[in-house]
Amino acid sequence: MRSFISGNDAAAAAVHLARPQVISAYPITPQTTVVERLAEFVEDGSLDAEFVHVESEHSALSVAMGASLAGVRTFTATSSQGLLYMAEVLPYAAGGRFPVVMVNANRSLALPWNIYGDQRDSLSQLDSGWIQAYAENAQEVLDLTLMAFRVAEDPSVRVPFMVNLDGFHLTHTYEVVELPEQAQVNVFLPDYDPGENQIDFESPRNFGFSAGPEWNASFHRSHHEAMLRAWDVIDQAERKFHAIFGRRYPGGVDAYRCGDAEYILVTLGSVSGLCRETADSLRDHGVRAGILRLRYLRPFPHEAVREVLSPAKATAVLEKDISFGGAGTVFTNVRSAAPAQLNVIGGLGGADISKERIAGIFESLIQGESGVKWL
Amino acid sequence: MPLKRLPDKAPELTAFEAGYLVSPNGEWRSVRPVIDMERCVRCGQCYLYCPDGAISPEISVDYDFCKGCGICAKICGKGAVAMRKESDYAQLHQRK
């Protein structure tokens, strides 16, 4: 069924279809309408779940973690300051390998206060041990959220999953979205089986314990390896998704006209469409431009990035983020896989990124500019 | 309570068999409770008030886990628990 809905509505629709049993969330702009929709679904009886009204984001994720330990599918959503307020619980949930799915509406961080979209919130939490994916449009928000449950809960992964969508550009913009049928989703998404990671009265366990220096690294290595195994699971999920729903997704990166590109711009999230349009225009003028959109930042698609970027003459990374005193975090990550020369910081606090400015980035690349540049 | 052996490797998840003990606490003691069973009336107060659960309901002390705090001696209404120096038992330990 086709429906004209916002990105937040798409996230809520996906959660509705995924049938979690415990949802806990705290409101924050621009995530709020996700939570409102889910509360409506629970109150009108169309979603048979417990909606826990928590007093903070710290508790939102803590409740989800407890429910996950009790053996049920869980969901939470947040944004910006809220994500940072739950920051202590992020590595806790990940280290405990609780496959909570979270939707994060990307928003700027204070100070100065700002409610609009940039990606400093989630990028500051890349090391928290969560899978992080970034959607480009409302359809992908829905599809990624469905896939998130399947990937996170896979017994070979068991890592929580954060689906990111740009504040306002995606959360509050309406698009035509294909809504899957419940019966199709039931085929795509198996029931959650927590395995050993659940309370068991027949064979009781201790959870979330301390592990001293002689044992500690082993747990983190297992977690890291589970993240790497996630690539296979993501691949299988995307194949299955295509078979059932007819939409195909390309894994860690979405490369556009990169095959013969001399100049490539790496992007994240909703700005990518405009970047592709710009690349098309530049190609009309003889510039061999390509766009590489990152879909996943954790696990980081090293191989795919290296493969696409290595043949290019020069690469720029455009991102709505800055690690003060360093460079953009996406840039740093891209450079861990392949050479990239230019890091363009733009869109902070919801600032507009125009086609002209994007064309200017390619101009800078052609001129041989490098380093960090403010759009 | 019998001890278990050290696991060969850490588990994948922070989830593990409950009540898994690999080391005793008895070496912490400098004094040990010795119960005079002639005086003991089996009231169970020492069993009840032991922070380590090291005295059974049948009033026998688990010296592997008794830390020698002396609460049992204080709580006993019959003066049936004496705290004796652990050094007197050192030889016994060696033999063990």
Place this chain on the structure above:
Amino acid sequence: MSARDLDAREFFFGHKACAGCGGSLAVRIALKVLGERTVAVLPAGCMSAVGFNFPQLAFTNNALITPFAAAASVMTGIEAGLRRRSVKNVRVVGFAGDGGTADIGLQALSGAIDRGDNILYICYDNEAYMNTGIQKSGLTPHGARTTTTPHKGSRRPKKDMLAIVAANGVNYTASASIGYLDDYMRKIKKAAGITGAKYIHVLAPCPTGWGVNTDETVEIAREAVDVGFWPLREYENGTWITNRAPSRPQDLERHIKRQGRFKIEKRYQED
């Protein structure tokens, strides 16, 4: 309740708490009242530090450590999840220290009480952050020295947690002392039979932090009740009951003077 009514099995055994630890007695006895179908939830603090050092795991029932501020919220999640799975006849109990309860965990506790979640929250109160080495908490009594009130002692009175949880709308609350286990056990059993949020606050002296001998923990906890320092109370359906009138209030001064933490050097004494 008496020793005979308890589950004979030990559910908290082999832990690395200091000899004579009052908190470990509070946890041990509560679990023997509640039995094996209990999930024990412990935030950072003494009991989580001494109970869960892989591979030495001292809880024989299902148990876990939570983030410091999150004991009550994790309990909510566990209760909700088990209920969704129709797991019956189960109790979710929290054991948090005074700092984990009255300071960093207070917001989450308030949230759980406000929602009326079906949980039993037990605060084992040793009146300072003992796990990190005796720092002042919101439940350190006036005049007690800690390593962050090193000379003059705490200048503030103890927060009244029972009044706080009652004002939040708790279904049942009681104070208790490890010096009177019969009373403590009765209150746990009573709380376990009540649906909704329950809060029990048990005084659990720490020999190290209080400056008393390891064999005096129980005695000092009993004396605190007898001299009127720690009244045993209960609150249910909007009514307060005092369970036990102080039997020897005249010994209050002696009770305070025997504890090292209340000894203030002359040059730091103020009126």
